[in-house]
Amino acid sequence: MQKIVRIVTVIAACLAVGYLSSIVTRENIPTWYAIIKKPSFNPPDWIFAPVWTLLYIMMGYAAGRIWNRVDEDRDKVKSAFIYFLVQLLLNALWSFLFFGLQNPMLAFFEILLLWAMIYETYCQFRKIDTVAAYLLLPYLAWVSFATLLTGSIWYLNP
Template sequence: MESPEGKTIQSYPHLIAAVLFCIIAGSVGSLVTITGPGSWYADLAKPFFTPPGWVFGPVWITLFTLMGIALYLVWQSGTEKPEVKKAIALFCVQFVFNIAWSFLFFGLRSPLLGLIDILILWFLIAATIAAFYRVNRTAAYLLVPYIAWVTLATALNGAIYLMNP
C-alpha cells in the first residue's frame, strides 16, 4: 500500500525498529554510568572544552535517532545486495565499539583503554559513512553529526588520558 507521499506504509515499522534498535542498543553502554560516573570521573582533571554533563543525554539520543534513520535507509536499499550487507556489517561492528567505550572508560576506569577503543571507533564510523554513501547518500550524511561528536569525544578522552597520568 502506498501513502500519498509515495512511501510504502509497511516500511514505517522498519523505520521505528531501526531507530529503537539504535536507541536501546546505544543505551546499553550507559548502564555503566546509570548511577552517575561517580567520584572517580569527578576527580579527574578535564580539559576546558569538556561539555557540561547534562549535554550528553540529549546529544546521544539525537545521534542514536539519526543512526537509526540512516540504518533504515540502507536496510531499505535491499539486504540481498553485497554493498548493503557490508554497510550494515560495518555499522554493527562500529556499534559494538561504541557500546564498549563506556565499559572500558567508566566501568574499568581506564582512559587508556577508552582511548584505544574510541580511536578504532572513529575509523569504523568513517568506514561506515563511506559504505553508507555507496548505498544511500542521505544515510551517509545522517552519520556526519555522529563522527563530529565522536571526534570531540576522542579529543576529550585523549586529553583526560594525558592530564591524568
C-alpha cells in the same frame, strides 16, 4: 509499512544500545568521573544524554534507510550493515572501557578504532544512499570531539 518498521526497528536497537551503555556511565559520573581531571573544553554533564539520544536516532534512521535498499543491492547493504553493527558495538564498548573499567587509555585506543569504523560506515552508506551517509556526519563529528576529550582526560590522569 515494511520500510517504516525497518527504520523504527533500527532506531530502537540504537537507543537500546545507548541505554545499556549508559547504565555503567550513570553509575560512575557522580563518583569517579566527578573527581578526575578534565580539560577546560569538557562540556557540562547534562549535555551528553540529549546529544547521544539525537545521534542514536539519526544513526538508526540512516541505517534504516540503508536496510530499505536491500532489494536493490543486497551485497552492498549487507556489507554496509556489518560495518554499522561493528561500530555500534564499539560505541557501546567505549562506555564500558572508560566508565566501567575507568581506563581512559584503553578507551582512547578503542575510540580511534570506533572513529575509523564510523568513517568506513559513512563510506559504505554513501555508496547506497547519500542522505543516510550525511546523517552519520554529526555522529562522526561528535566522536571526533569525544576522541580529543578522551585523549585529554587520559593525558591529565596518567
